[in-house]
Amino acid sequence: MNVLGINYFFHDSTACIVKDGKLVVAIEEERLSRSKHTGAFPEKAITRCLETAGMEASDIDHVAVSIKPDKDWQKKVLYGMRHLSHAKPFIKHELLNAYYKQRGLRDWYEKTWGSSAARPTLHFVPHHLSHAAGTFLVSPFESAAILSLDGSGEWSTSFLGMGRGSEVTRFNESFFPMSLGSFYEAATEFCGFRPNYDEGKTMGLAPMGDPERFHKEVSGLVGVGEDGRILIDLSYFNYQFWGYRRCGRKFHETFGKPRRAPGDFEQHHLDVAAAFQRVLEDRALEMCRLLEKKTGARKLVIAGGVSLNSVMNGRIVRESGFDDIYVMPAAGDNGTAIGAAYYVYNCVLGQPRDFVHDDPFIGNRYSDSEIEAVLRECKLNAEYHEDIESVGAALLQEGQILGWHQGAMEIGPRALGNRSILANPTLPGMKDKINAEVKHREAYRPFAPSAIAEARTTYFEDLGDSPFMLKVPDVLPEARDKLPAVTHVDGSARLQTVHKETNPRYHRLISRFGELSGVPVVLNTSFNIMGEPIVESPVDAIRCFFSTGLDTLIIGNYVIRK
Amino acid sequence: MPAPRKTSSNTAVTALMLLSPPLLYPVFYLVCLIQDTVLGDRLIIDHLRYVARRDLLELFLRDWAAALPVSYLVAVPVLGLAVLIVRRGIAGVCTSLAVPSLAVAAMLSATVLDINALPVLATSAAVFILLPCWVLSRC
Numbered sequence: 001m002n003v004l005g006i007n008y009f010f011h012d013s014t015a016c017i018v019k020d021g022k023l024v025v026a027i028e029e030e031r032l033s034r035s036k037h038t039g040a041f042p043e044k045a046i047t048r049c050l051e052t053a054g055m056e057a058s059d060i061d062h063v064a065v066s067i068k069p070d071k072d073w074q075k076k077v078l079y080g081m082r083h084l085s086h087a088k089p090f091i092k093h094e095l096l097n098a099y100y101k102q103r104g105l106r107d108w109y110e111k112t113w114g115s116s117a118a119r120p121t122l123h124f125v126p127h128h129l130s131h132a133a134g135t136f137l138v139s140p141f142e143s144a145a146i147l148s149l150d151g152s153g154e155w156s157t158s159f160l161g162m163g164r165g166s167e168v169t170r171f172n173e174s175f176f177p178m179s180l181g182s183f184y185e186a187a188t189e190f191c192g193f194r195p196n197y198d199e200g201k202t203m204g205l206a207p208m209g210d211p212e213r214f215h216k217e218v219s220g221l222v223g224v225g226e227d228g229r230i231l232i233d234l235s236y237f238n239y240q241f242w243g244y245r246r247c248g249r250k251f252h253e254t255f256g257k258p259r260r261a262p263g264d265f266e267q268h269h270l271d272v273a274a275a276f277q278r279v280l281e282d283r284a285l286e287m288c289r290l291l292e293k294k295t296g297a298r299k300l301v302i303a304g305g306v307s308l309n310s311v312m313n314g315r316i317v318r319e320s321g322f323d324d325i326y327v328m329p330a331a332g333d334n335g336t337a338i339g340a341a342y343y344v345y346n347c348v349l350g351q352p353r354d355f356v357h358d359d360p361f362i363g364n365r366y367s368d369s370e371i372e373a374v375l376r377e378c379k380l381n382a383e384y385h386e387d388i389e390s391v392g393a394a395l396l397q398e399g400q401i402l403g404w405h406q407g408a409m410e411i412g413p414r415a416l417g418n419r420s421i422l423a424n425p426t427l428p429g430m431k432d433k434i435n436a437e438v439k440h441r442e443a444y445r446p447f448a449p450s451a452i453a454e455a456r457t458t459y460f461e462d463l464g465d466s467p468f469m470l471k472v473p474d475v476l477p478e479a480r481d482k483l484p485a486v487t488h489v490d491g492s493a494r495l496q497t498v499h500k501e502t503n504p505r506y507h508r509l510i511s512r513f514g515e516l517s518g519v520p521v522v523l524n525t526s527f528n529i530m531g532e533p534i535v536e537s538p539v540d541a542i543r544c545f546f547s548t549g550l551d552t553l554i555i556g557n558y559v560i561r562k
Numbered sequence: 563m564p565a566p567r568k569t570s571s572n573t574a575v576t577a578l579m580l581l582s583p584p585l586l587y588p589v590f591y592l593v594c595l596i597q598d599t600v601l602g603d604r605l606i607i608d609h610l611r612y613v614a615r616r617d618l619l620e621l622f623l624r625d626w627a628a629a630l631p632v633s634y635l636v637a638v639p640v641l642g643l644a645v646l647i648v649r650r651g652i653a654g655v656c657t658s659l660a661v662p663s664l665a666v667a668a669m670l671s672a673t674v675l676d677i678n679a680l681p682v683l684a685t686s687a688a689v690f691i692l693l694p695c696w697v698l699s700r701c
Contacts, residue, residue, distance in 0.1 A: 178609075
């Protein structure tokens with residue numbers, strides 16, 4: 001039985017195929033269309049998924065869509081009618097946008113299957129159910145509490161529930177405009193970044209500010225009710241009216257002038273980011289404690305765009321009282337394609353649960369012959385090395401910045417070692433060098449370490465395994481001098497633990513580097529420049545290589561130098 | 563030839579046409595609030611409790627002002643029809659048919675179809691139309 005999962009309604013359009021319960025491929029549309037976080041219908045991704053899985057459209061039995069557009073429609077209508085002074089953006093955002101999105105789905109469906117008798121069944125799965133149930137169903141836990149948080153999906157903004165076997169129960173749901181995701185987006189806008197896009201930058205900025213300065217004010221903006229519902233003082237915001245500005249007049253009166261990008265940061269911008277980050281963590285923790293009390297569960301799965309906030313996840317691991325947490329690698333809207341597919345497979349079709357999503361390398365891959373063809377076409381001189389890991393490790397030890405393009409592409413927003421830029425984390429100036437010469441981005445932004453799983457506790461606080469770079473532990477005090485390029489100003493690091501079972505080549509590279517440098521950790525950042533999606537093909541990698549300050553590019557077993 | 567209408571009645575009709583539409587939005591808001599608090603998710607009451615009164619009043623006035631043109635657009639033909647019905651002396655019949663029909667529709671949509679928006683809209687419309695008609699019939 002083959003289920004095609006698709007997400008296309010908001011952003012991060014994605015397609016995936018679940019074959020007899022196994023996730024065989026998942027690809028984000030942005031990697032193919034080269035438009036970051038695109039919400040366009042993922043036609044290219046669907047086609048590529050079918051090719052990678054070796055299937056035809058006629059092989060698909062079910063299509064799972066991670067949106068149920070008619071869910072909560074009455075709430076939307078009444079909300080729109082109550083706020084007639086903002087009728088225009090409401091109609092544009094909620095009615096016209098929804099119409100065009102659904103038309104895209106209908107056109108693709110008709111074009112692909114027409115009046116064929118073998119048309120697959122179309123299932124519409126609510127957005128938060130796709131996040132929450134989907135993440136639980138592919139987690140390693142038999143039972144777990146479930147927390148899903150994001151800006152909004154249909155009309156809901158959070159999901160608190162419990163998963164047991166193939167059953168998912170919902171305890172509480174919050175609705176727009178009471179949204180923790182939108183609350184945090186306002187801080188992103190205030191700091192001069194793009195809301196609903198650059199929240200990671202706000203998270204990275206937060207450790208540079210003083211969270212206490214505005215803590216009282218920010219804390220008063222958001223609360224969590226006894227039943228887990230989110231409460232926001234909307235008088236500080238504008239996001240509830242779908243405007244271009246998230247922050248309201250009162251917000252600016254309270255916190256000061258917003259940063260005008262690309263102007264320099266002032267202290268109050270850093271302090272606001274710090275306070276919003278702290279309060280987001282506090283509220284998420286309150287919800288986790290409520291869940292723990294209500295469910296008695298020892299495990300927790302977190303889903304939704306807010307769960308990409310790896311600093312928040314780190315605090316949840318430390319303070320929530322749960323023994324273990326699971327966040328899927330594509331925890332944002334891209335993962336809802338996978339979530340919807342598994343919800344249909346396990347909950348609608350009643351198939352047993354027997355898959356754990358612990359391998360993020362499920363995109364398409366390029367063979368040696370395909371790489372050679374590209375190199376020939378580009379007239380590039382490349383060296384072939386059988387032991388490419390040793391070559392890469394030696395280059396890293398020399399202080400070179402490498403483009404590293406290997407095997408199957410990873411799903412999710414983090415480069416996890418197959419489409420990565422790698423460097424030596426022991427060199428103090430490396431962070432500034434990559435930010436300025438390669439990534440062309442803000443100087444403060446930190447880089448993540450990839451460490452072999454065996455060495456995790458030698459260098460980092462023990463928050464458990466972190467294979468998808470979604471937890472932020474502290475770097476141990478004695479290791480901070482050894483890892484200056486990946487230790488953030490507050491002593492933390494967004495760690496990725498690398499396992500030889502899921503990515504043997506990357507594991508070998510880091511091990512070889514460890515033999516040379518004494519530290520089995522490399523600096524790992526996504527293989528792209530600011531504003532672009534991560535590279536997908538060898539051609540994308542070559543283009544990025546020659547337009548940045550990368551020293552050497554390694555594609556498969558081929559080394560390309562400048 | 564029908565006898566000309568009394569001036570006092572014509573004044574009442576004119577006043578009704580001019581003064582009723584501004585009431586449409588507050589009536590609708592009130593019904594929304596009751597429905598959401600009693601049957602719904604208590605979103606509005608949470609919002610009201612959590613936001614400063616001055617900000618709420620400002621927003622309410624803005625939305626009310628935006629609702630005015632729509633209210634007049636909707637109210638004039640609807641109330642015109644209602645006035646006609648009252649003057650034809652069939653208001654009692656209409657009321658006795660309309661109120662139970664609306665109630666049944668509201669209950670059905672709320673319980674069977676799980677559509678809470680319809681009772682709110684229907685109740686708002688009923689209050690908005692029937693109340694002025696009753697006032698008018700007394701003039």
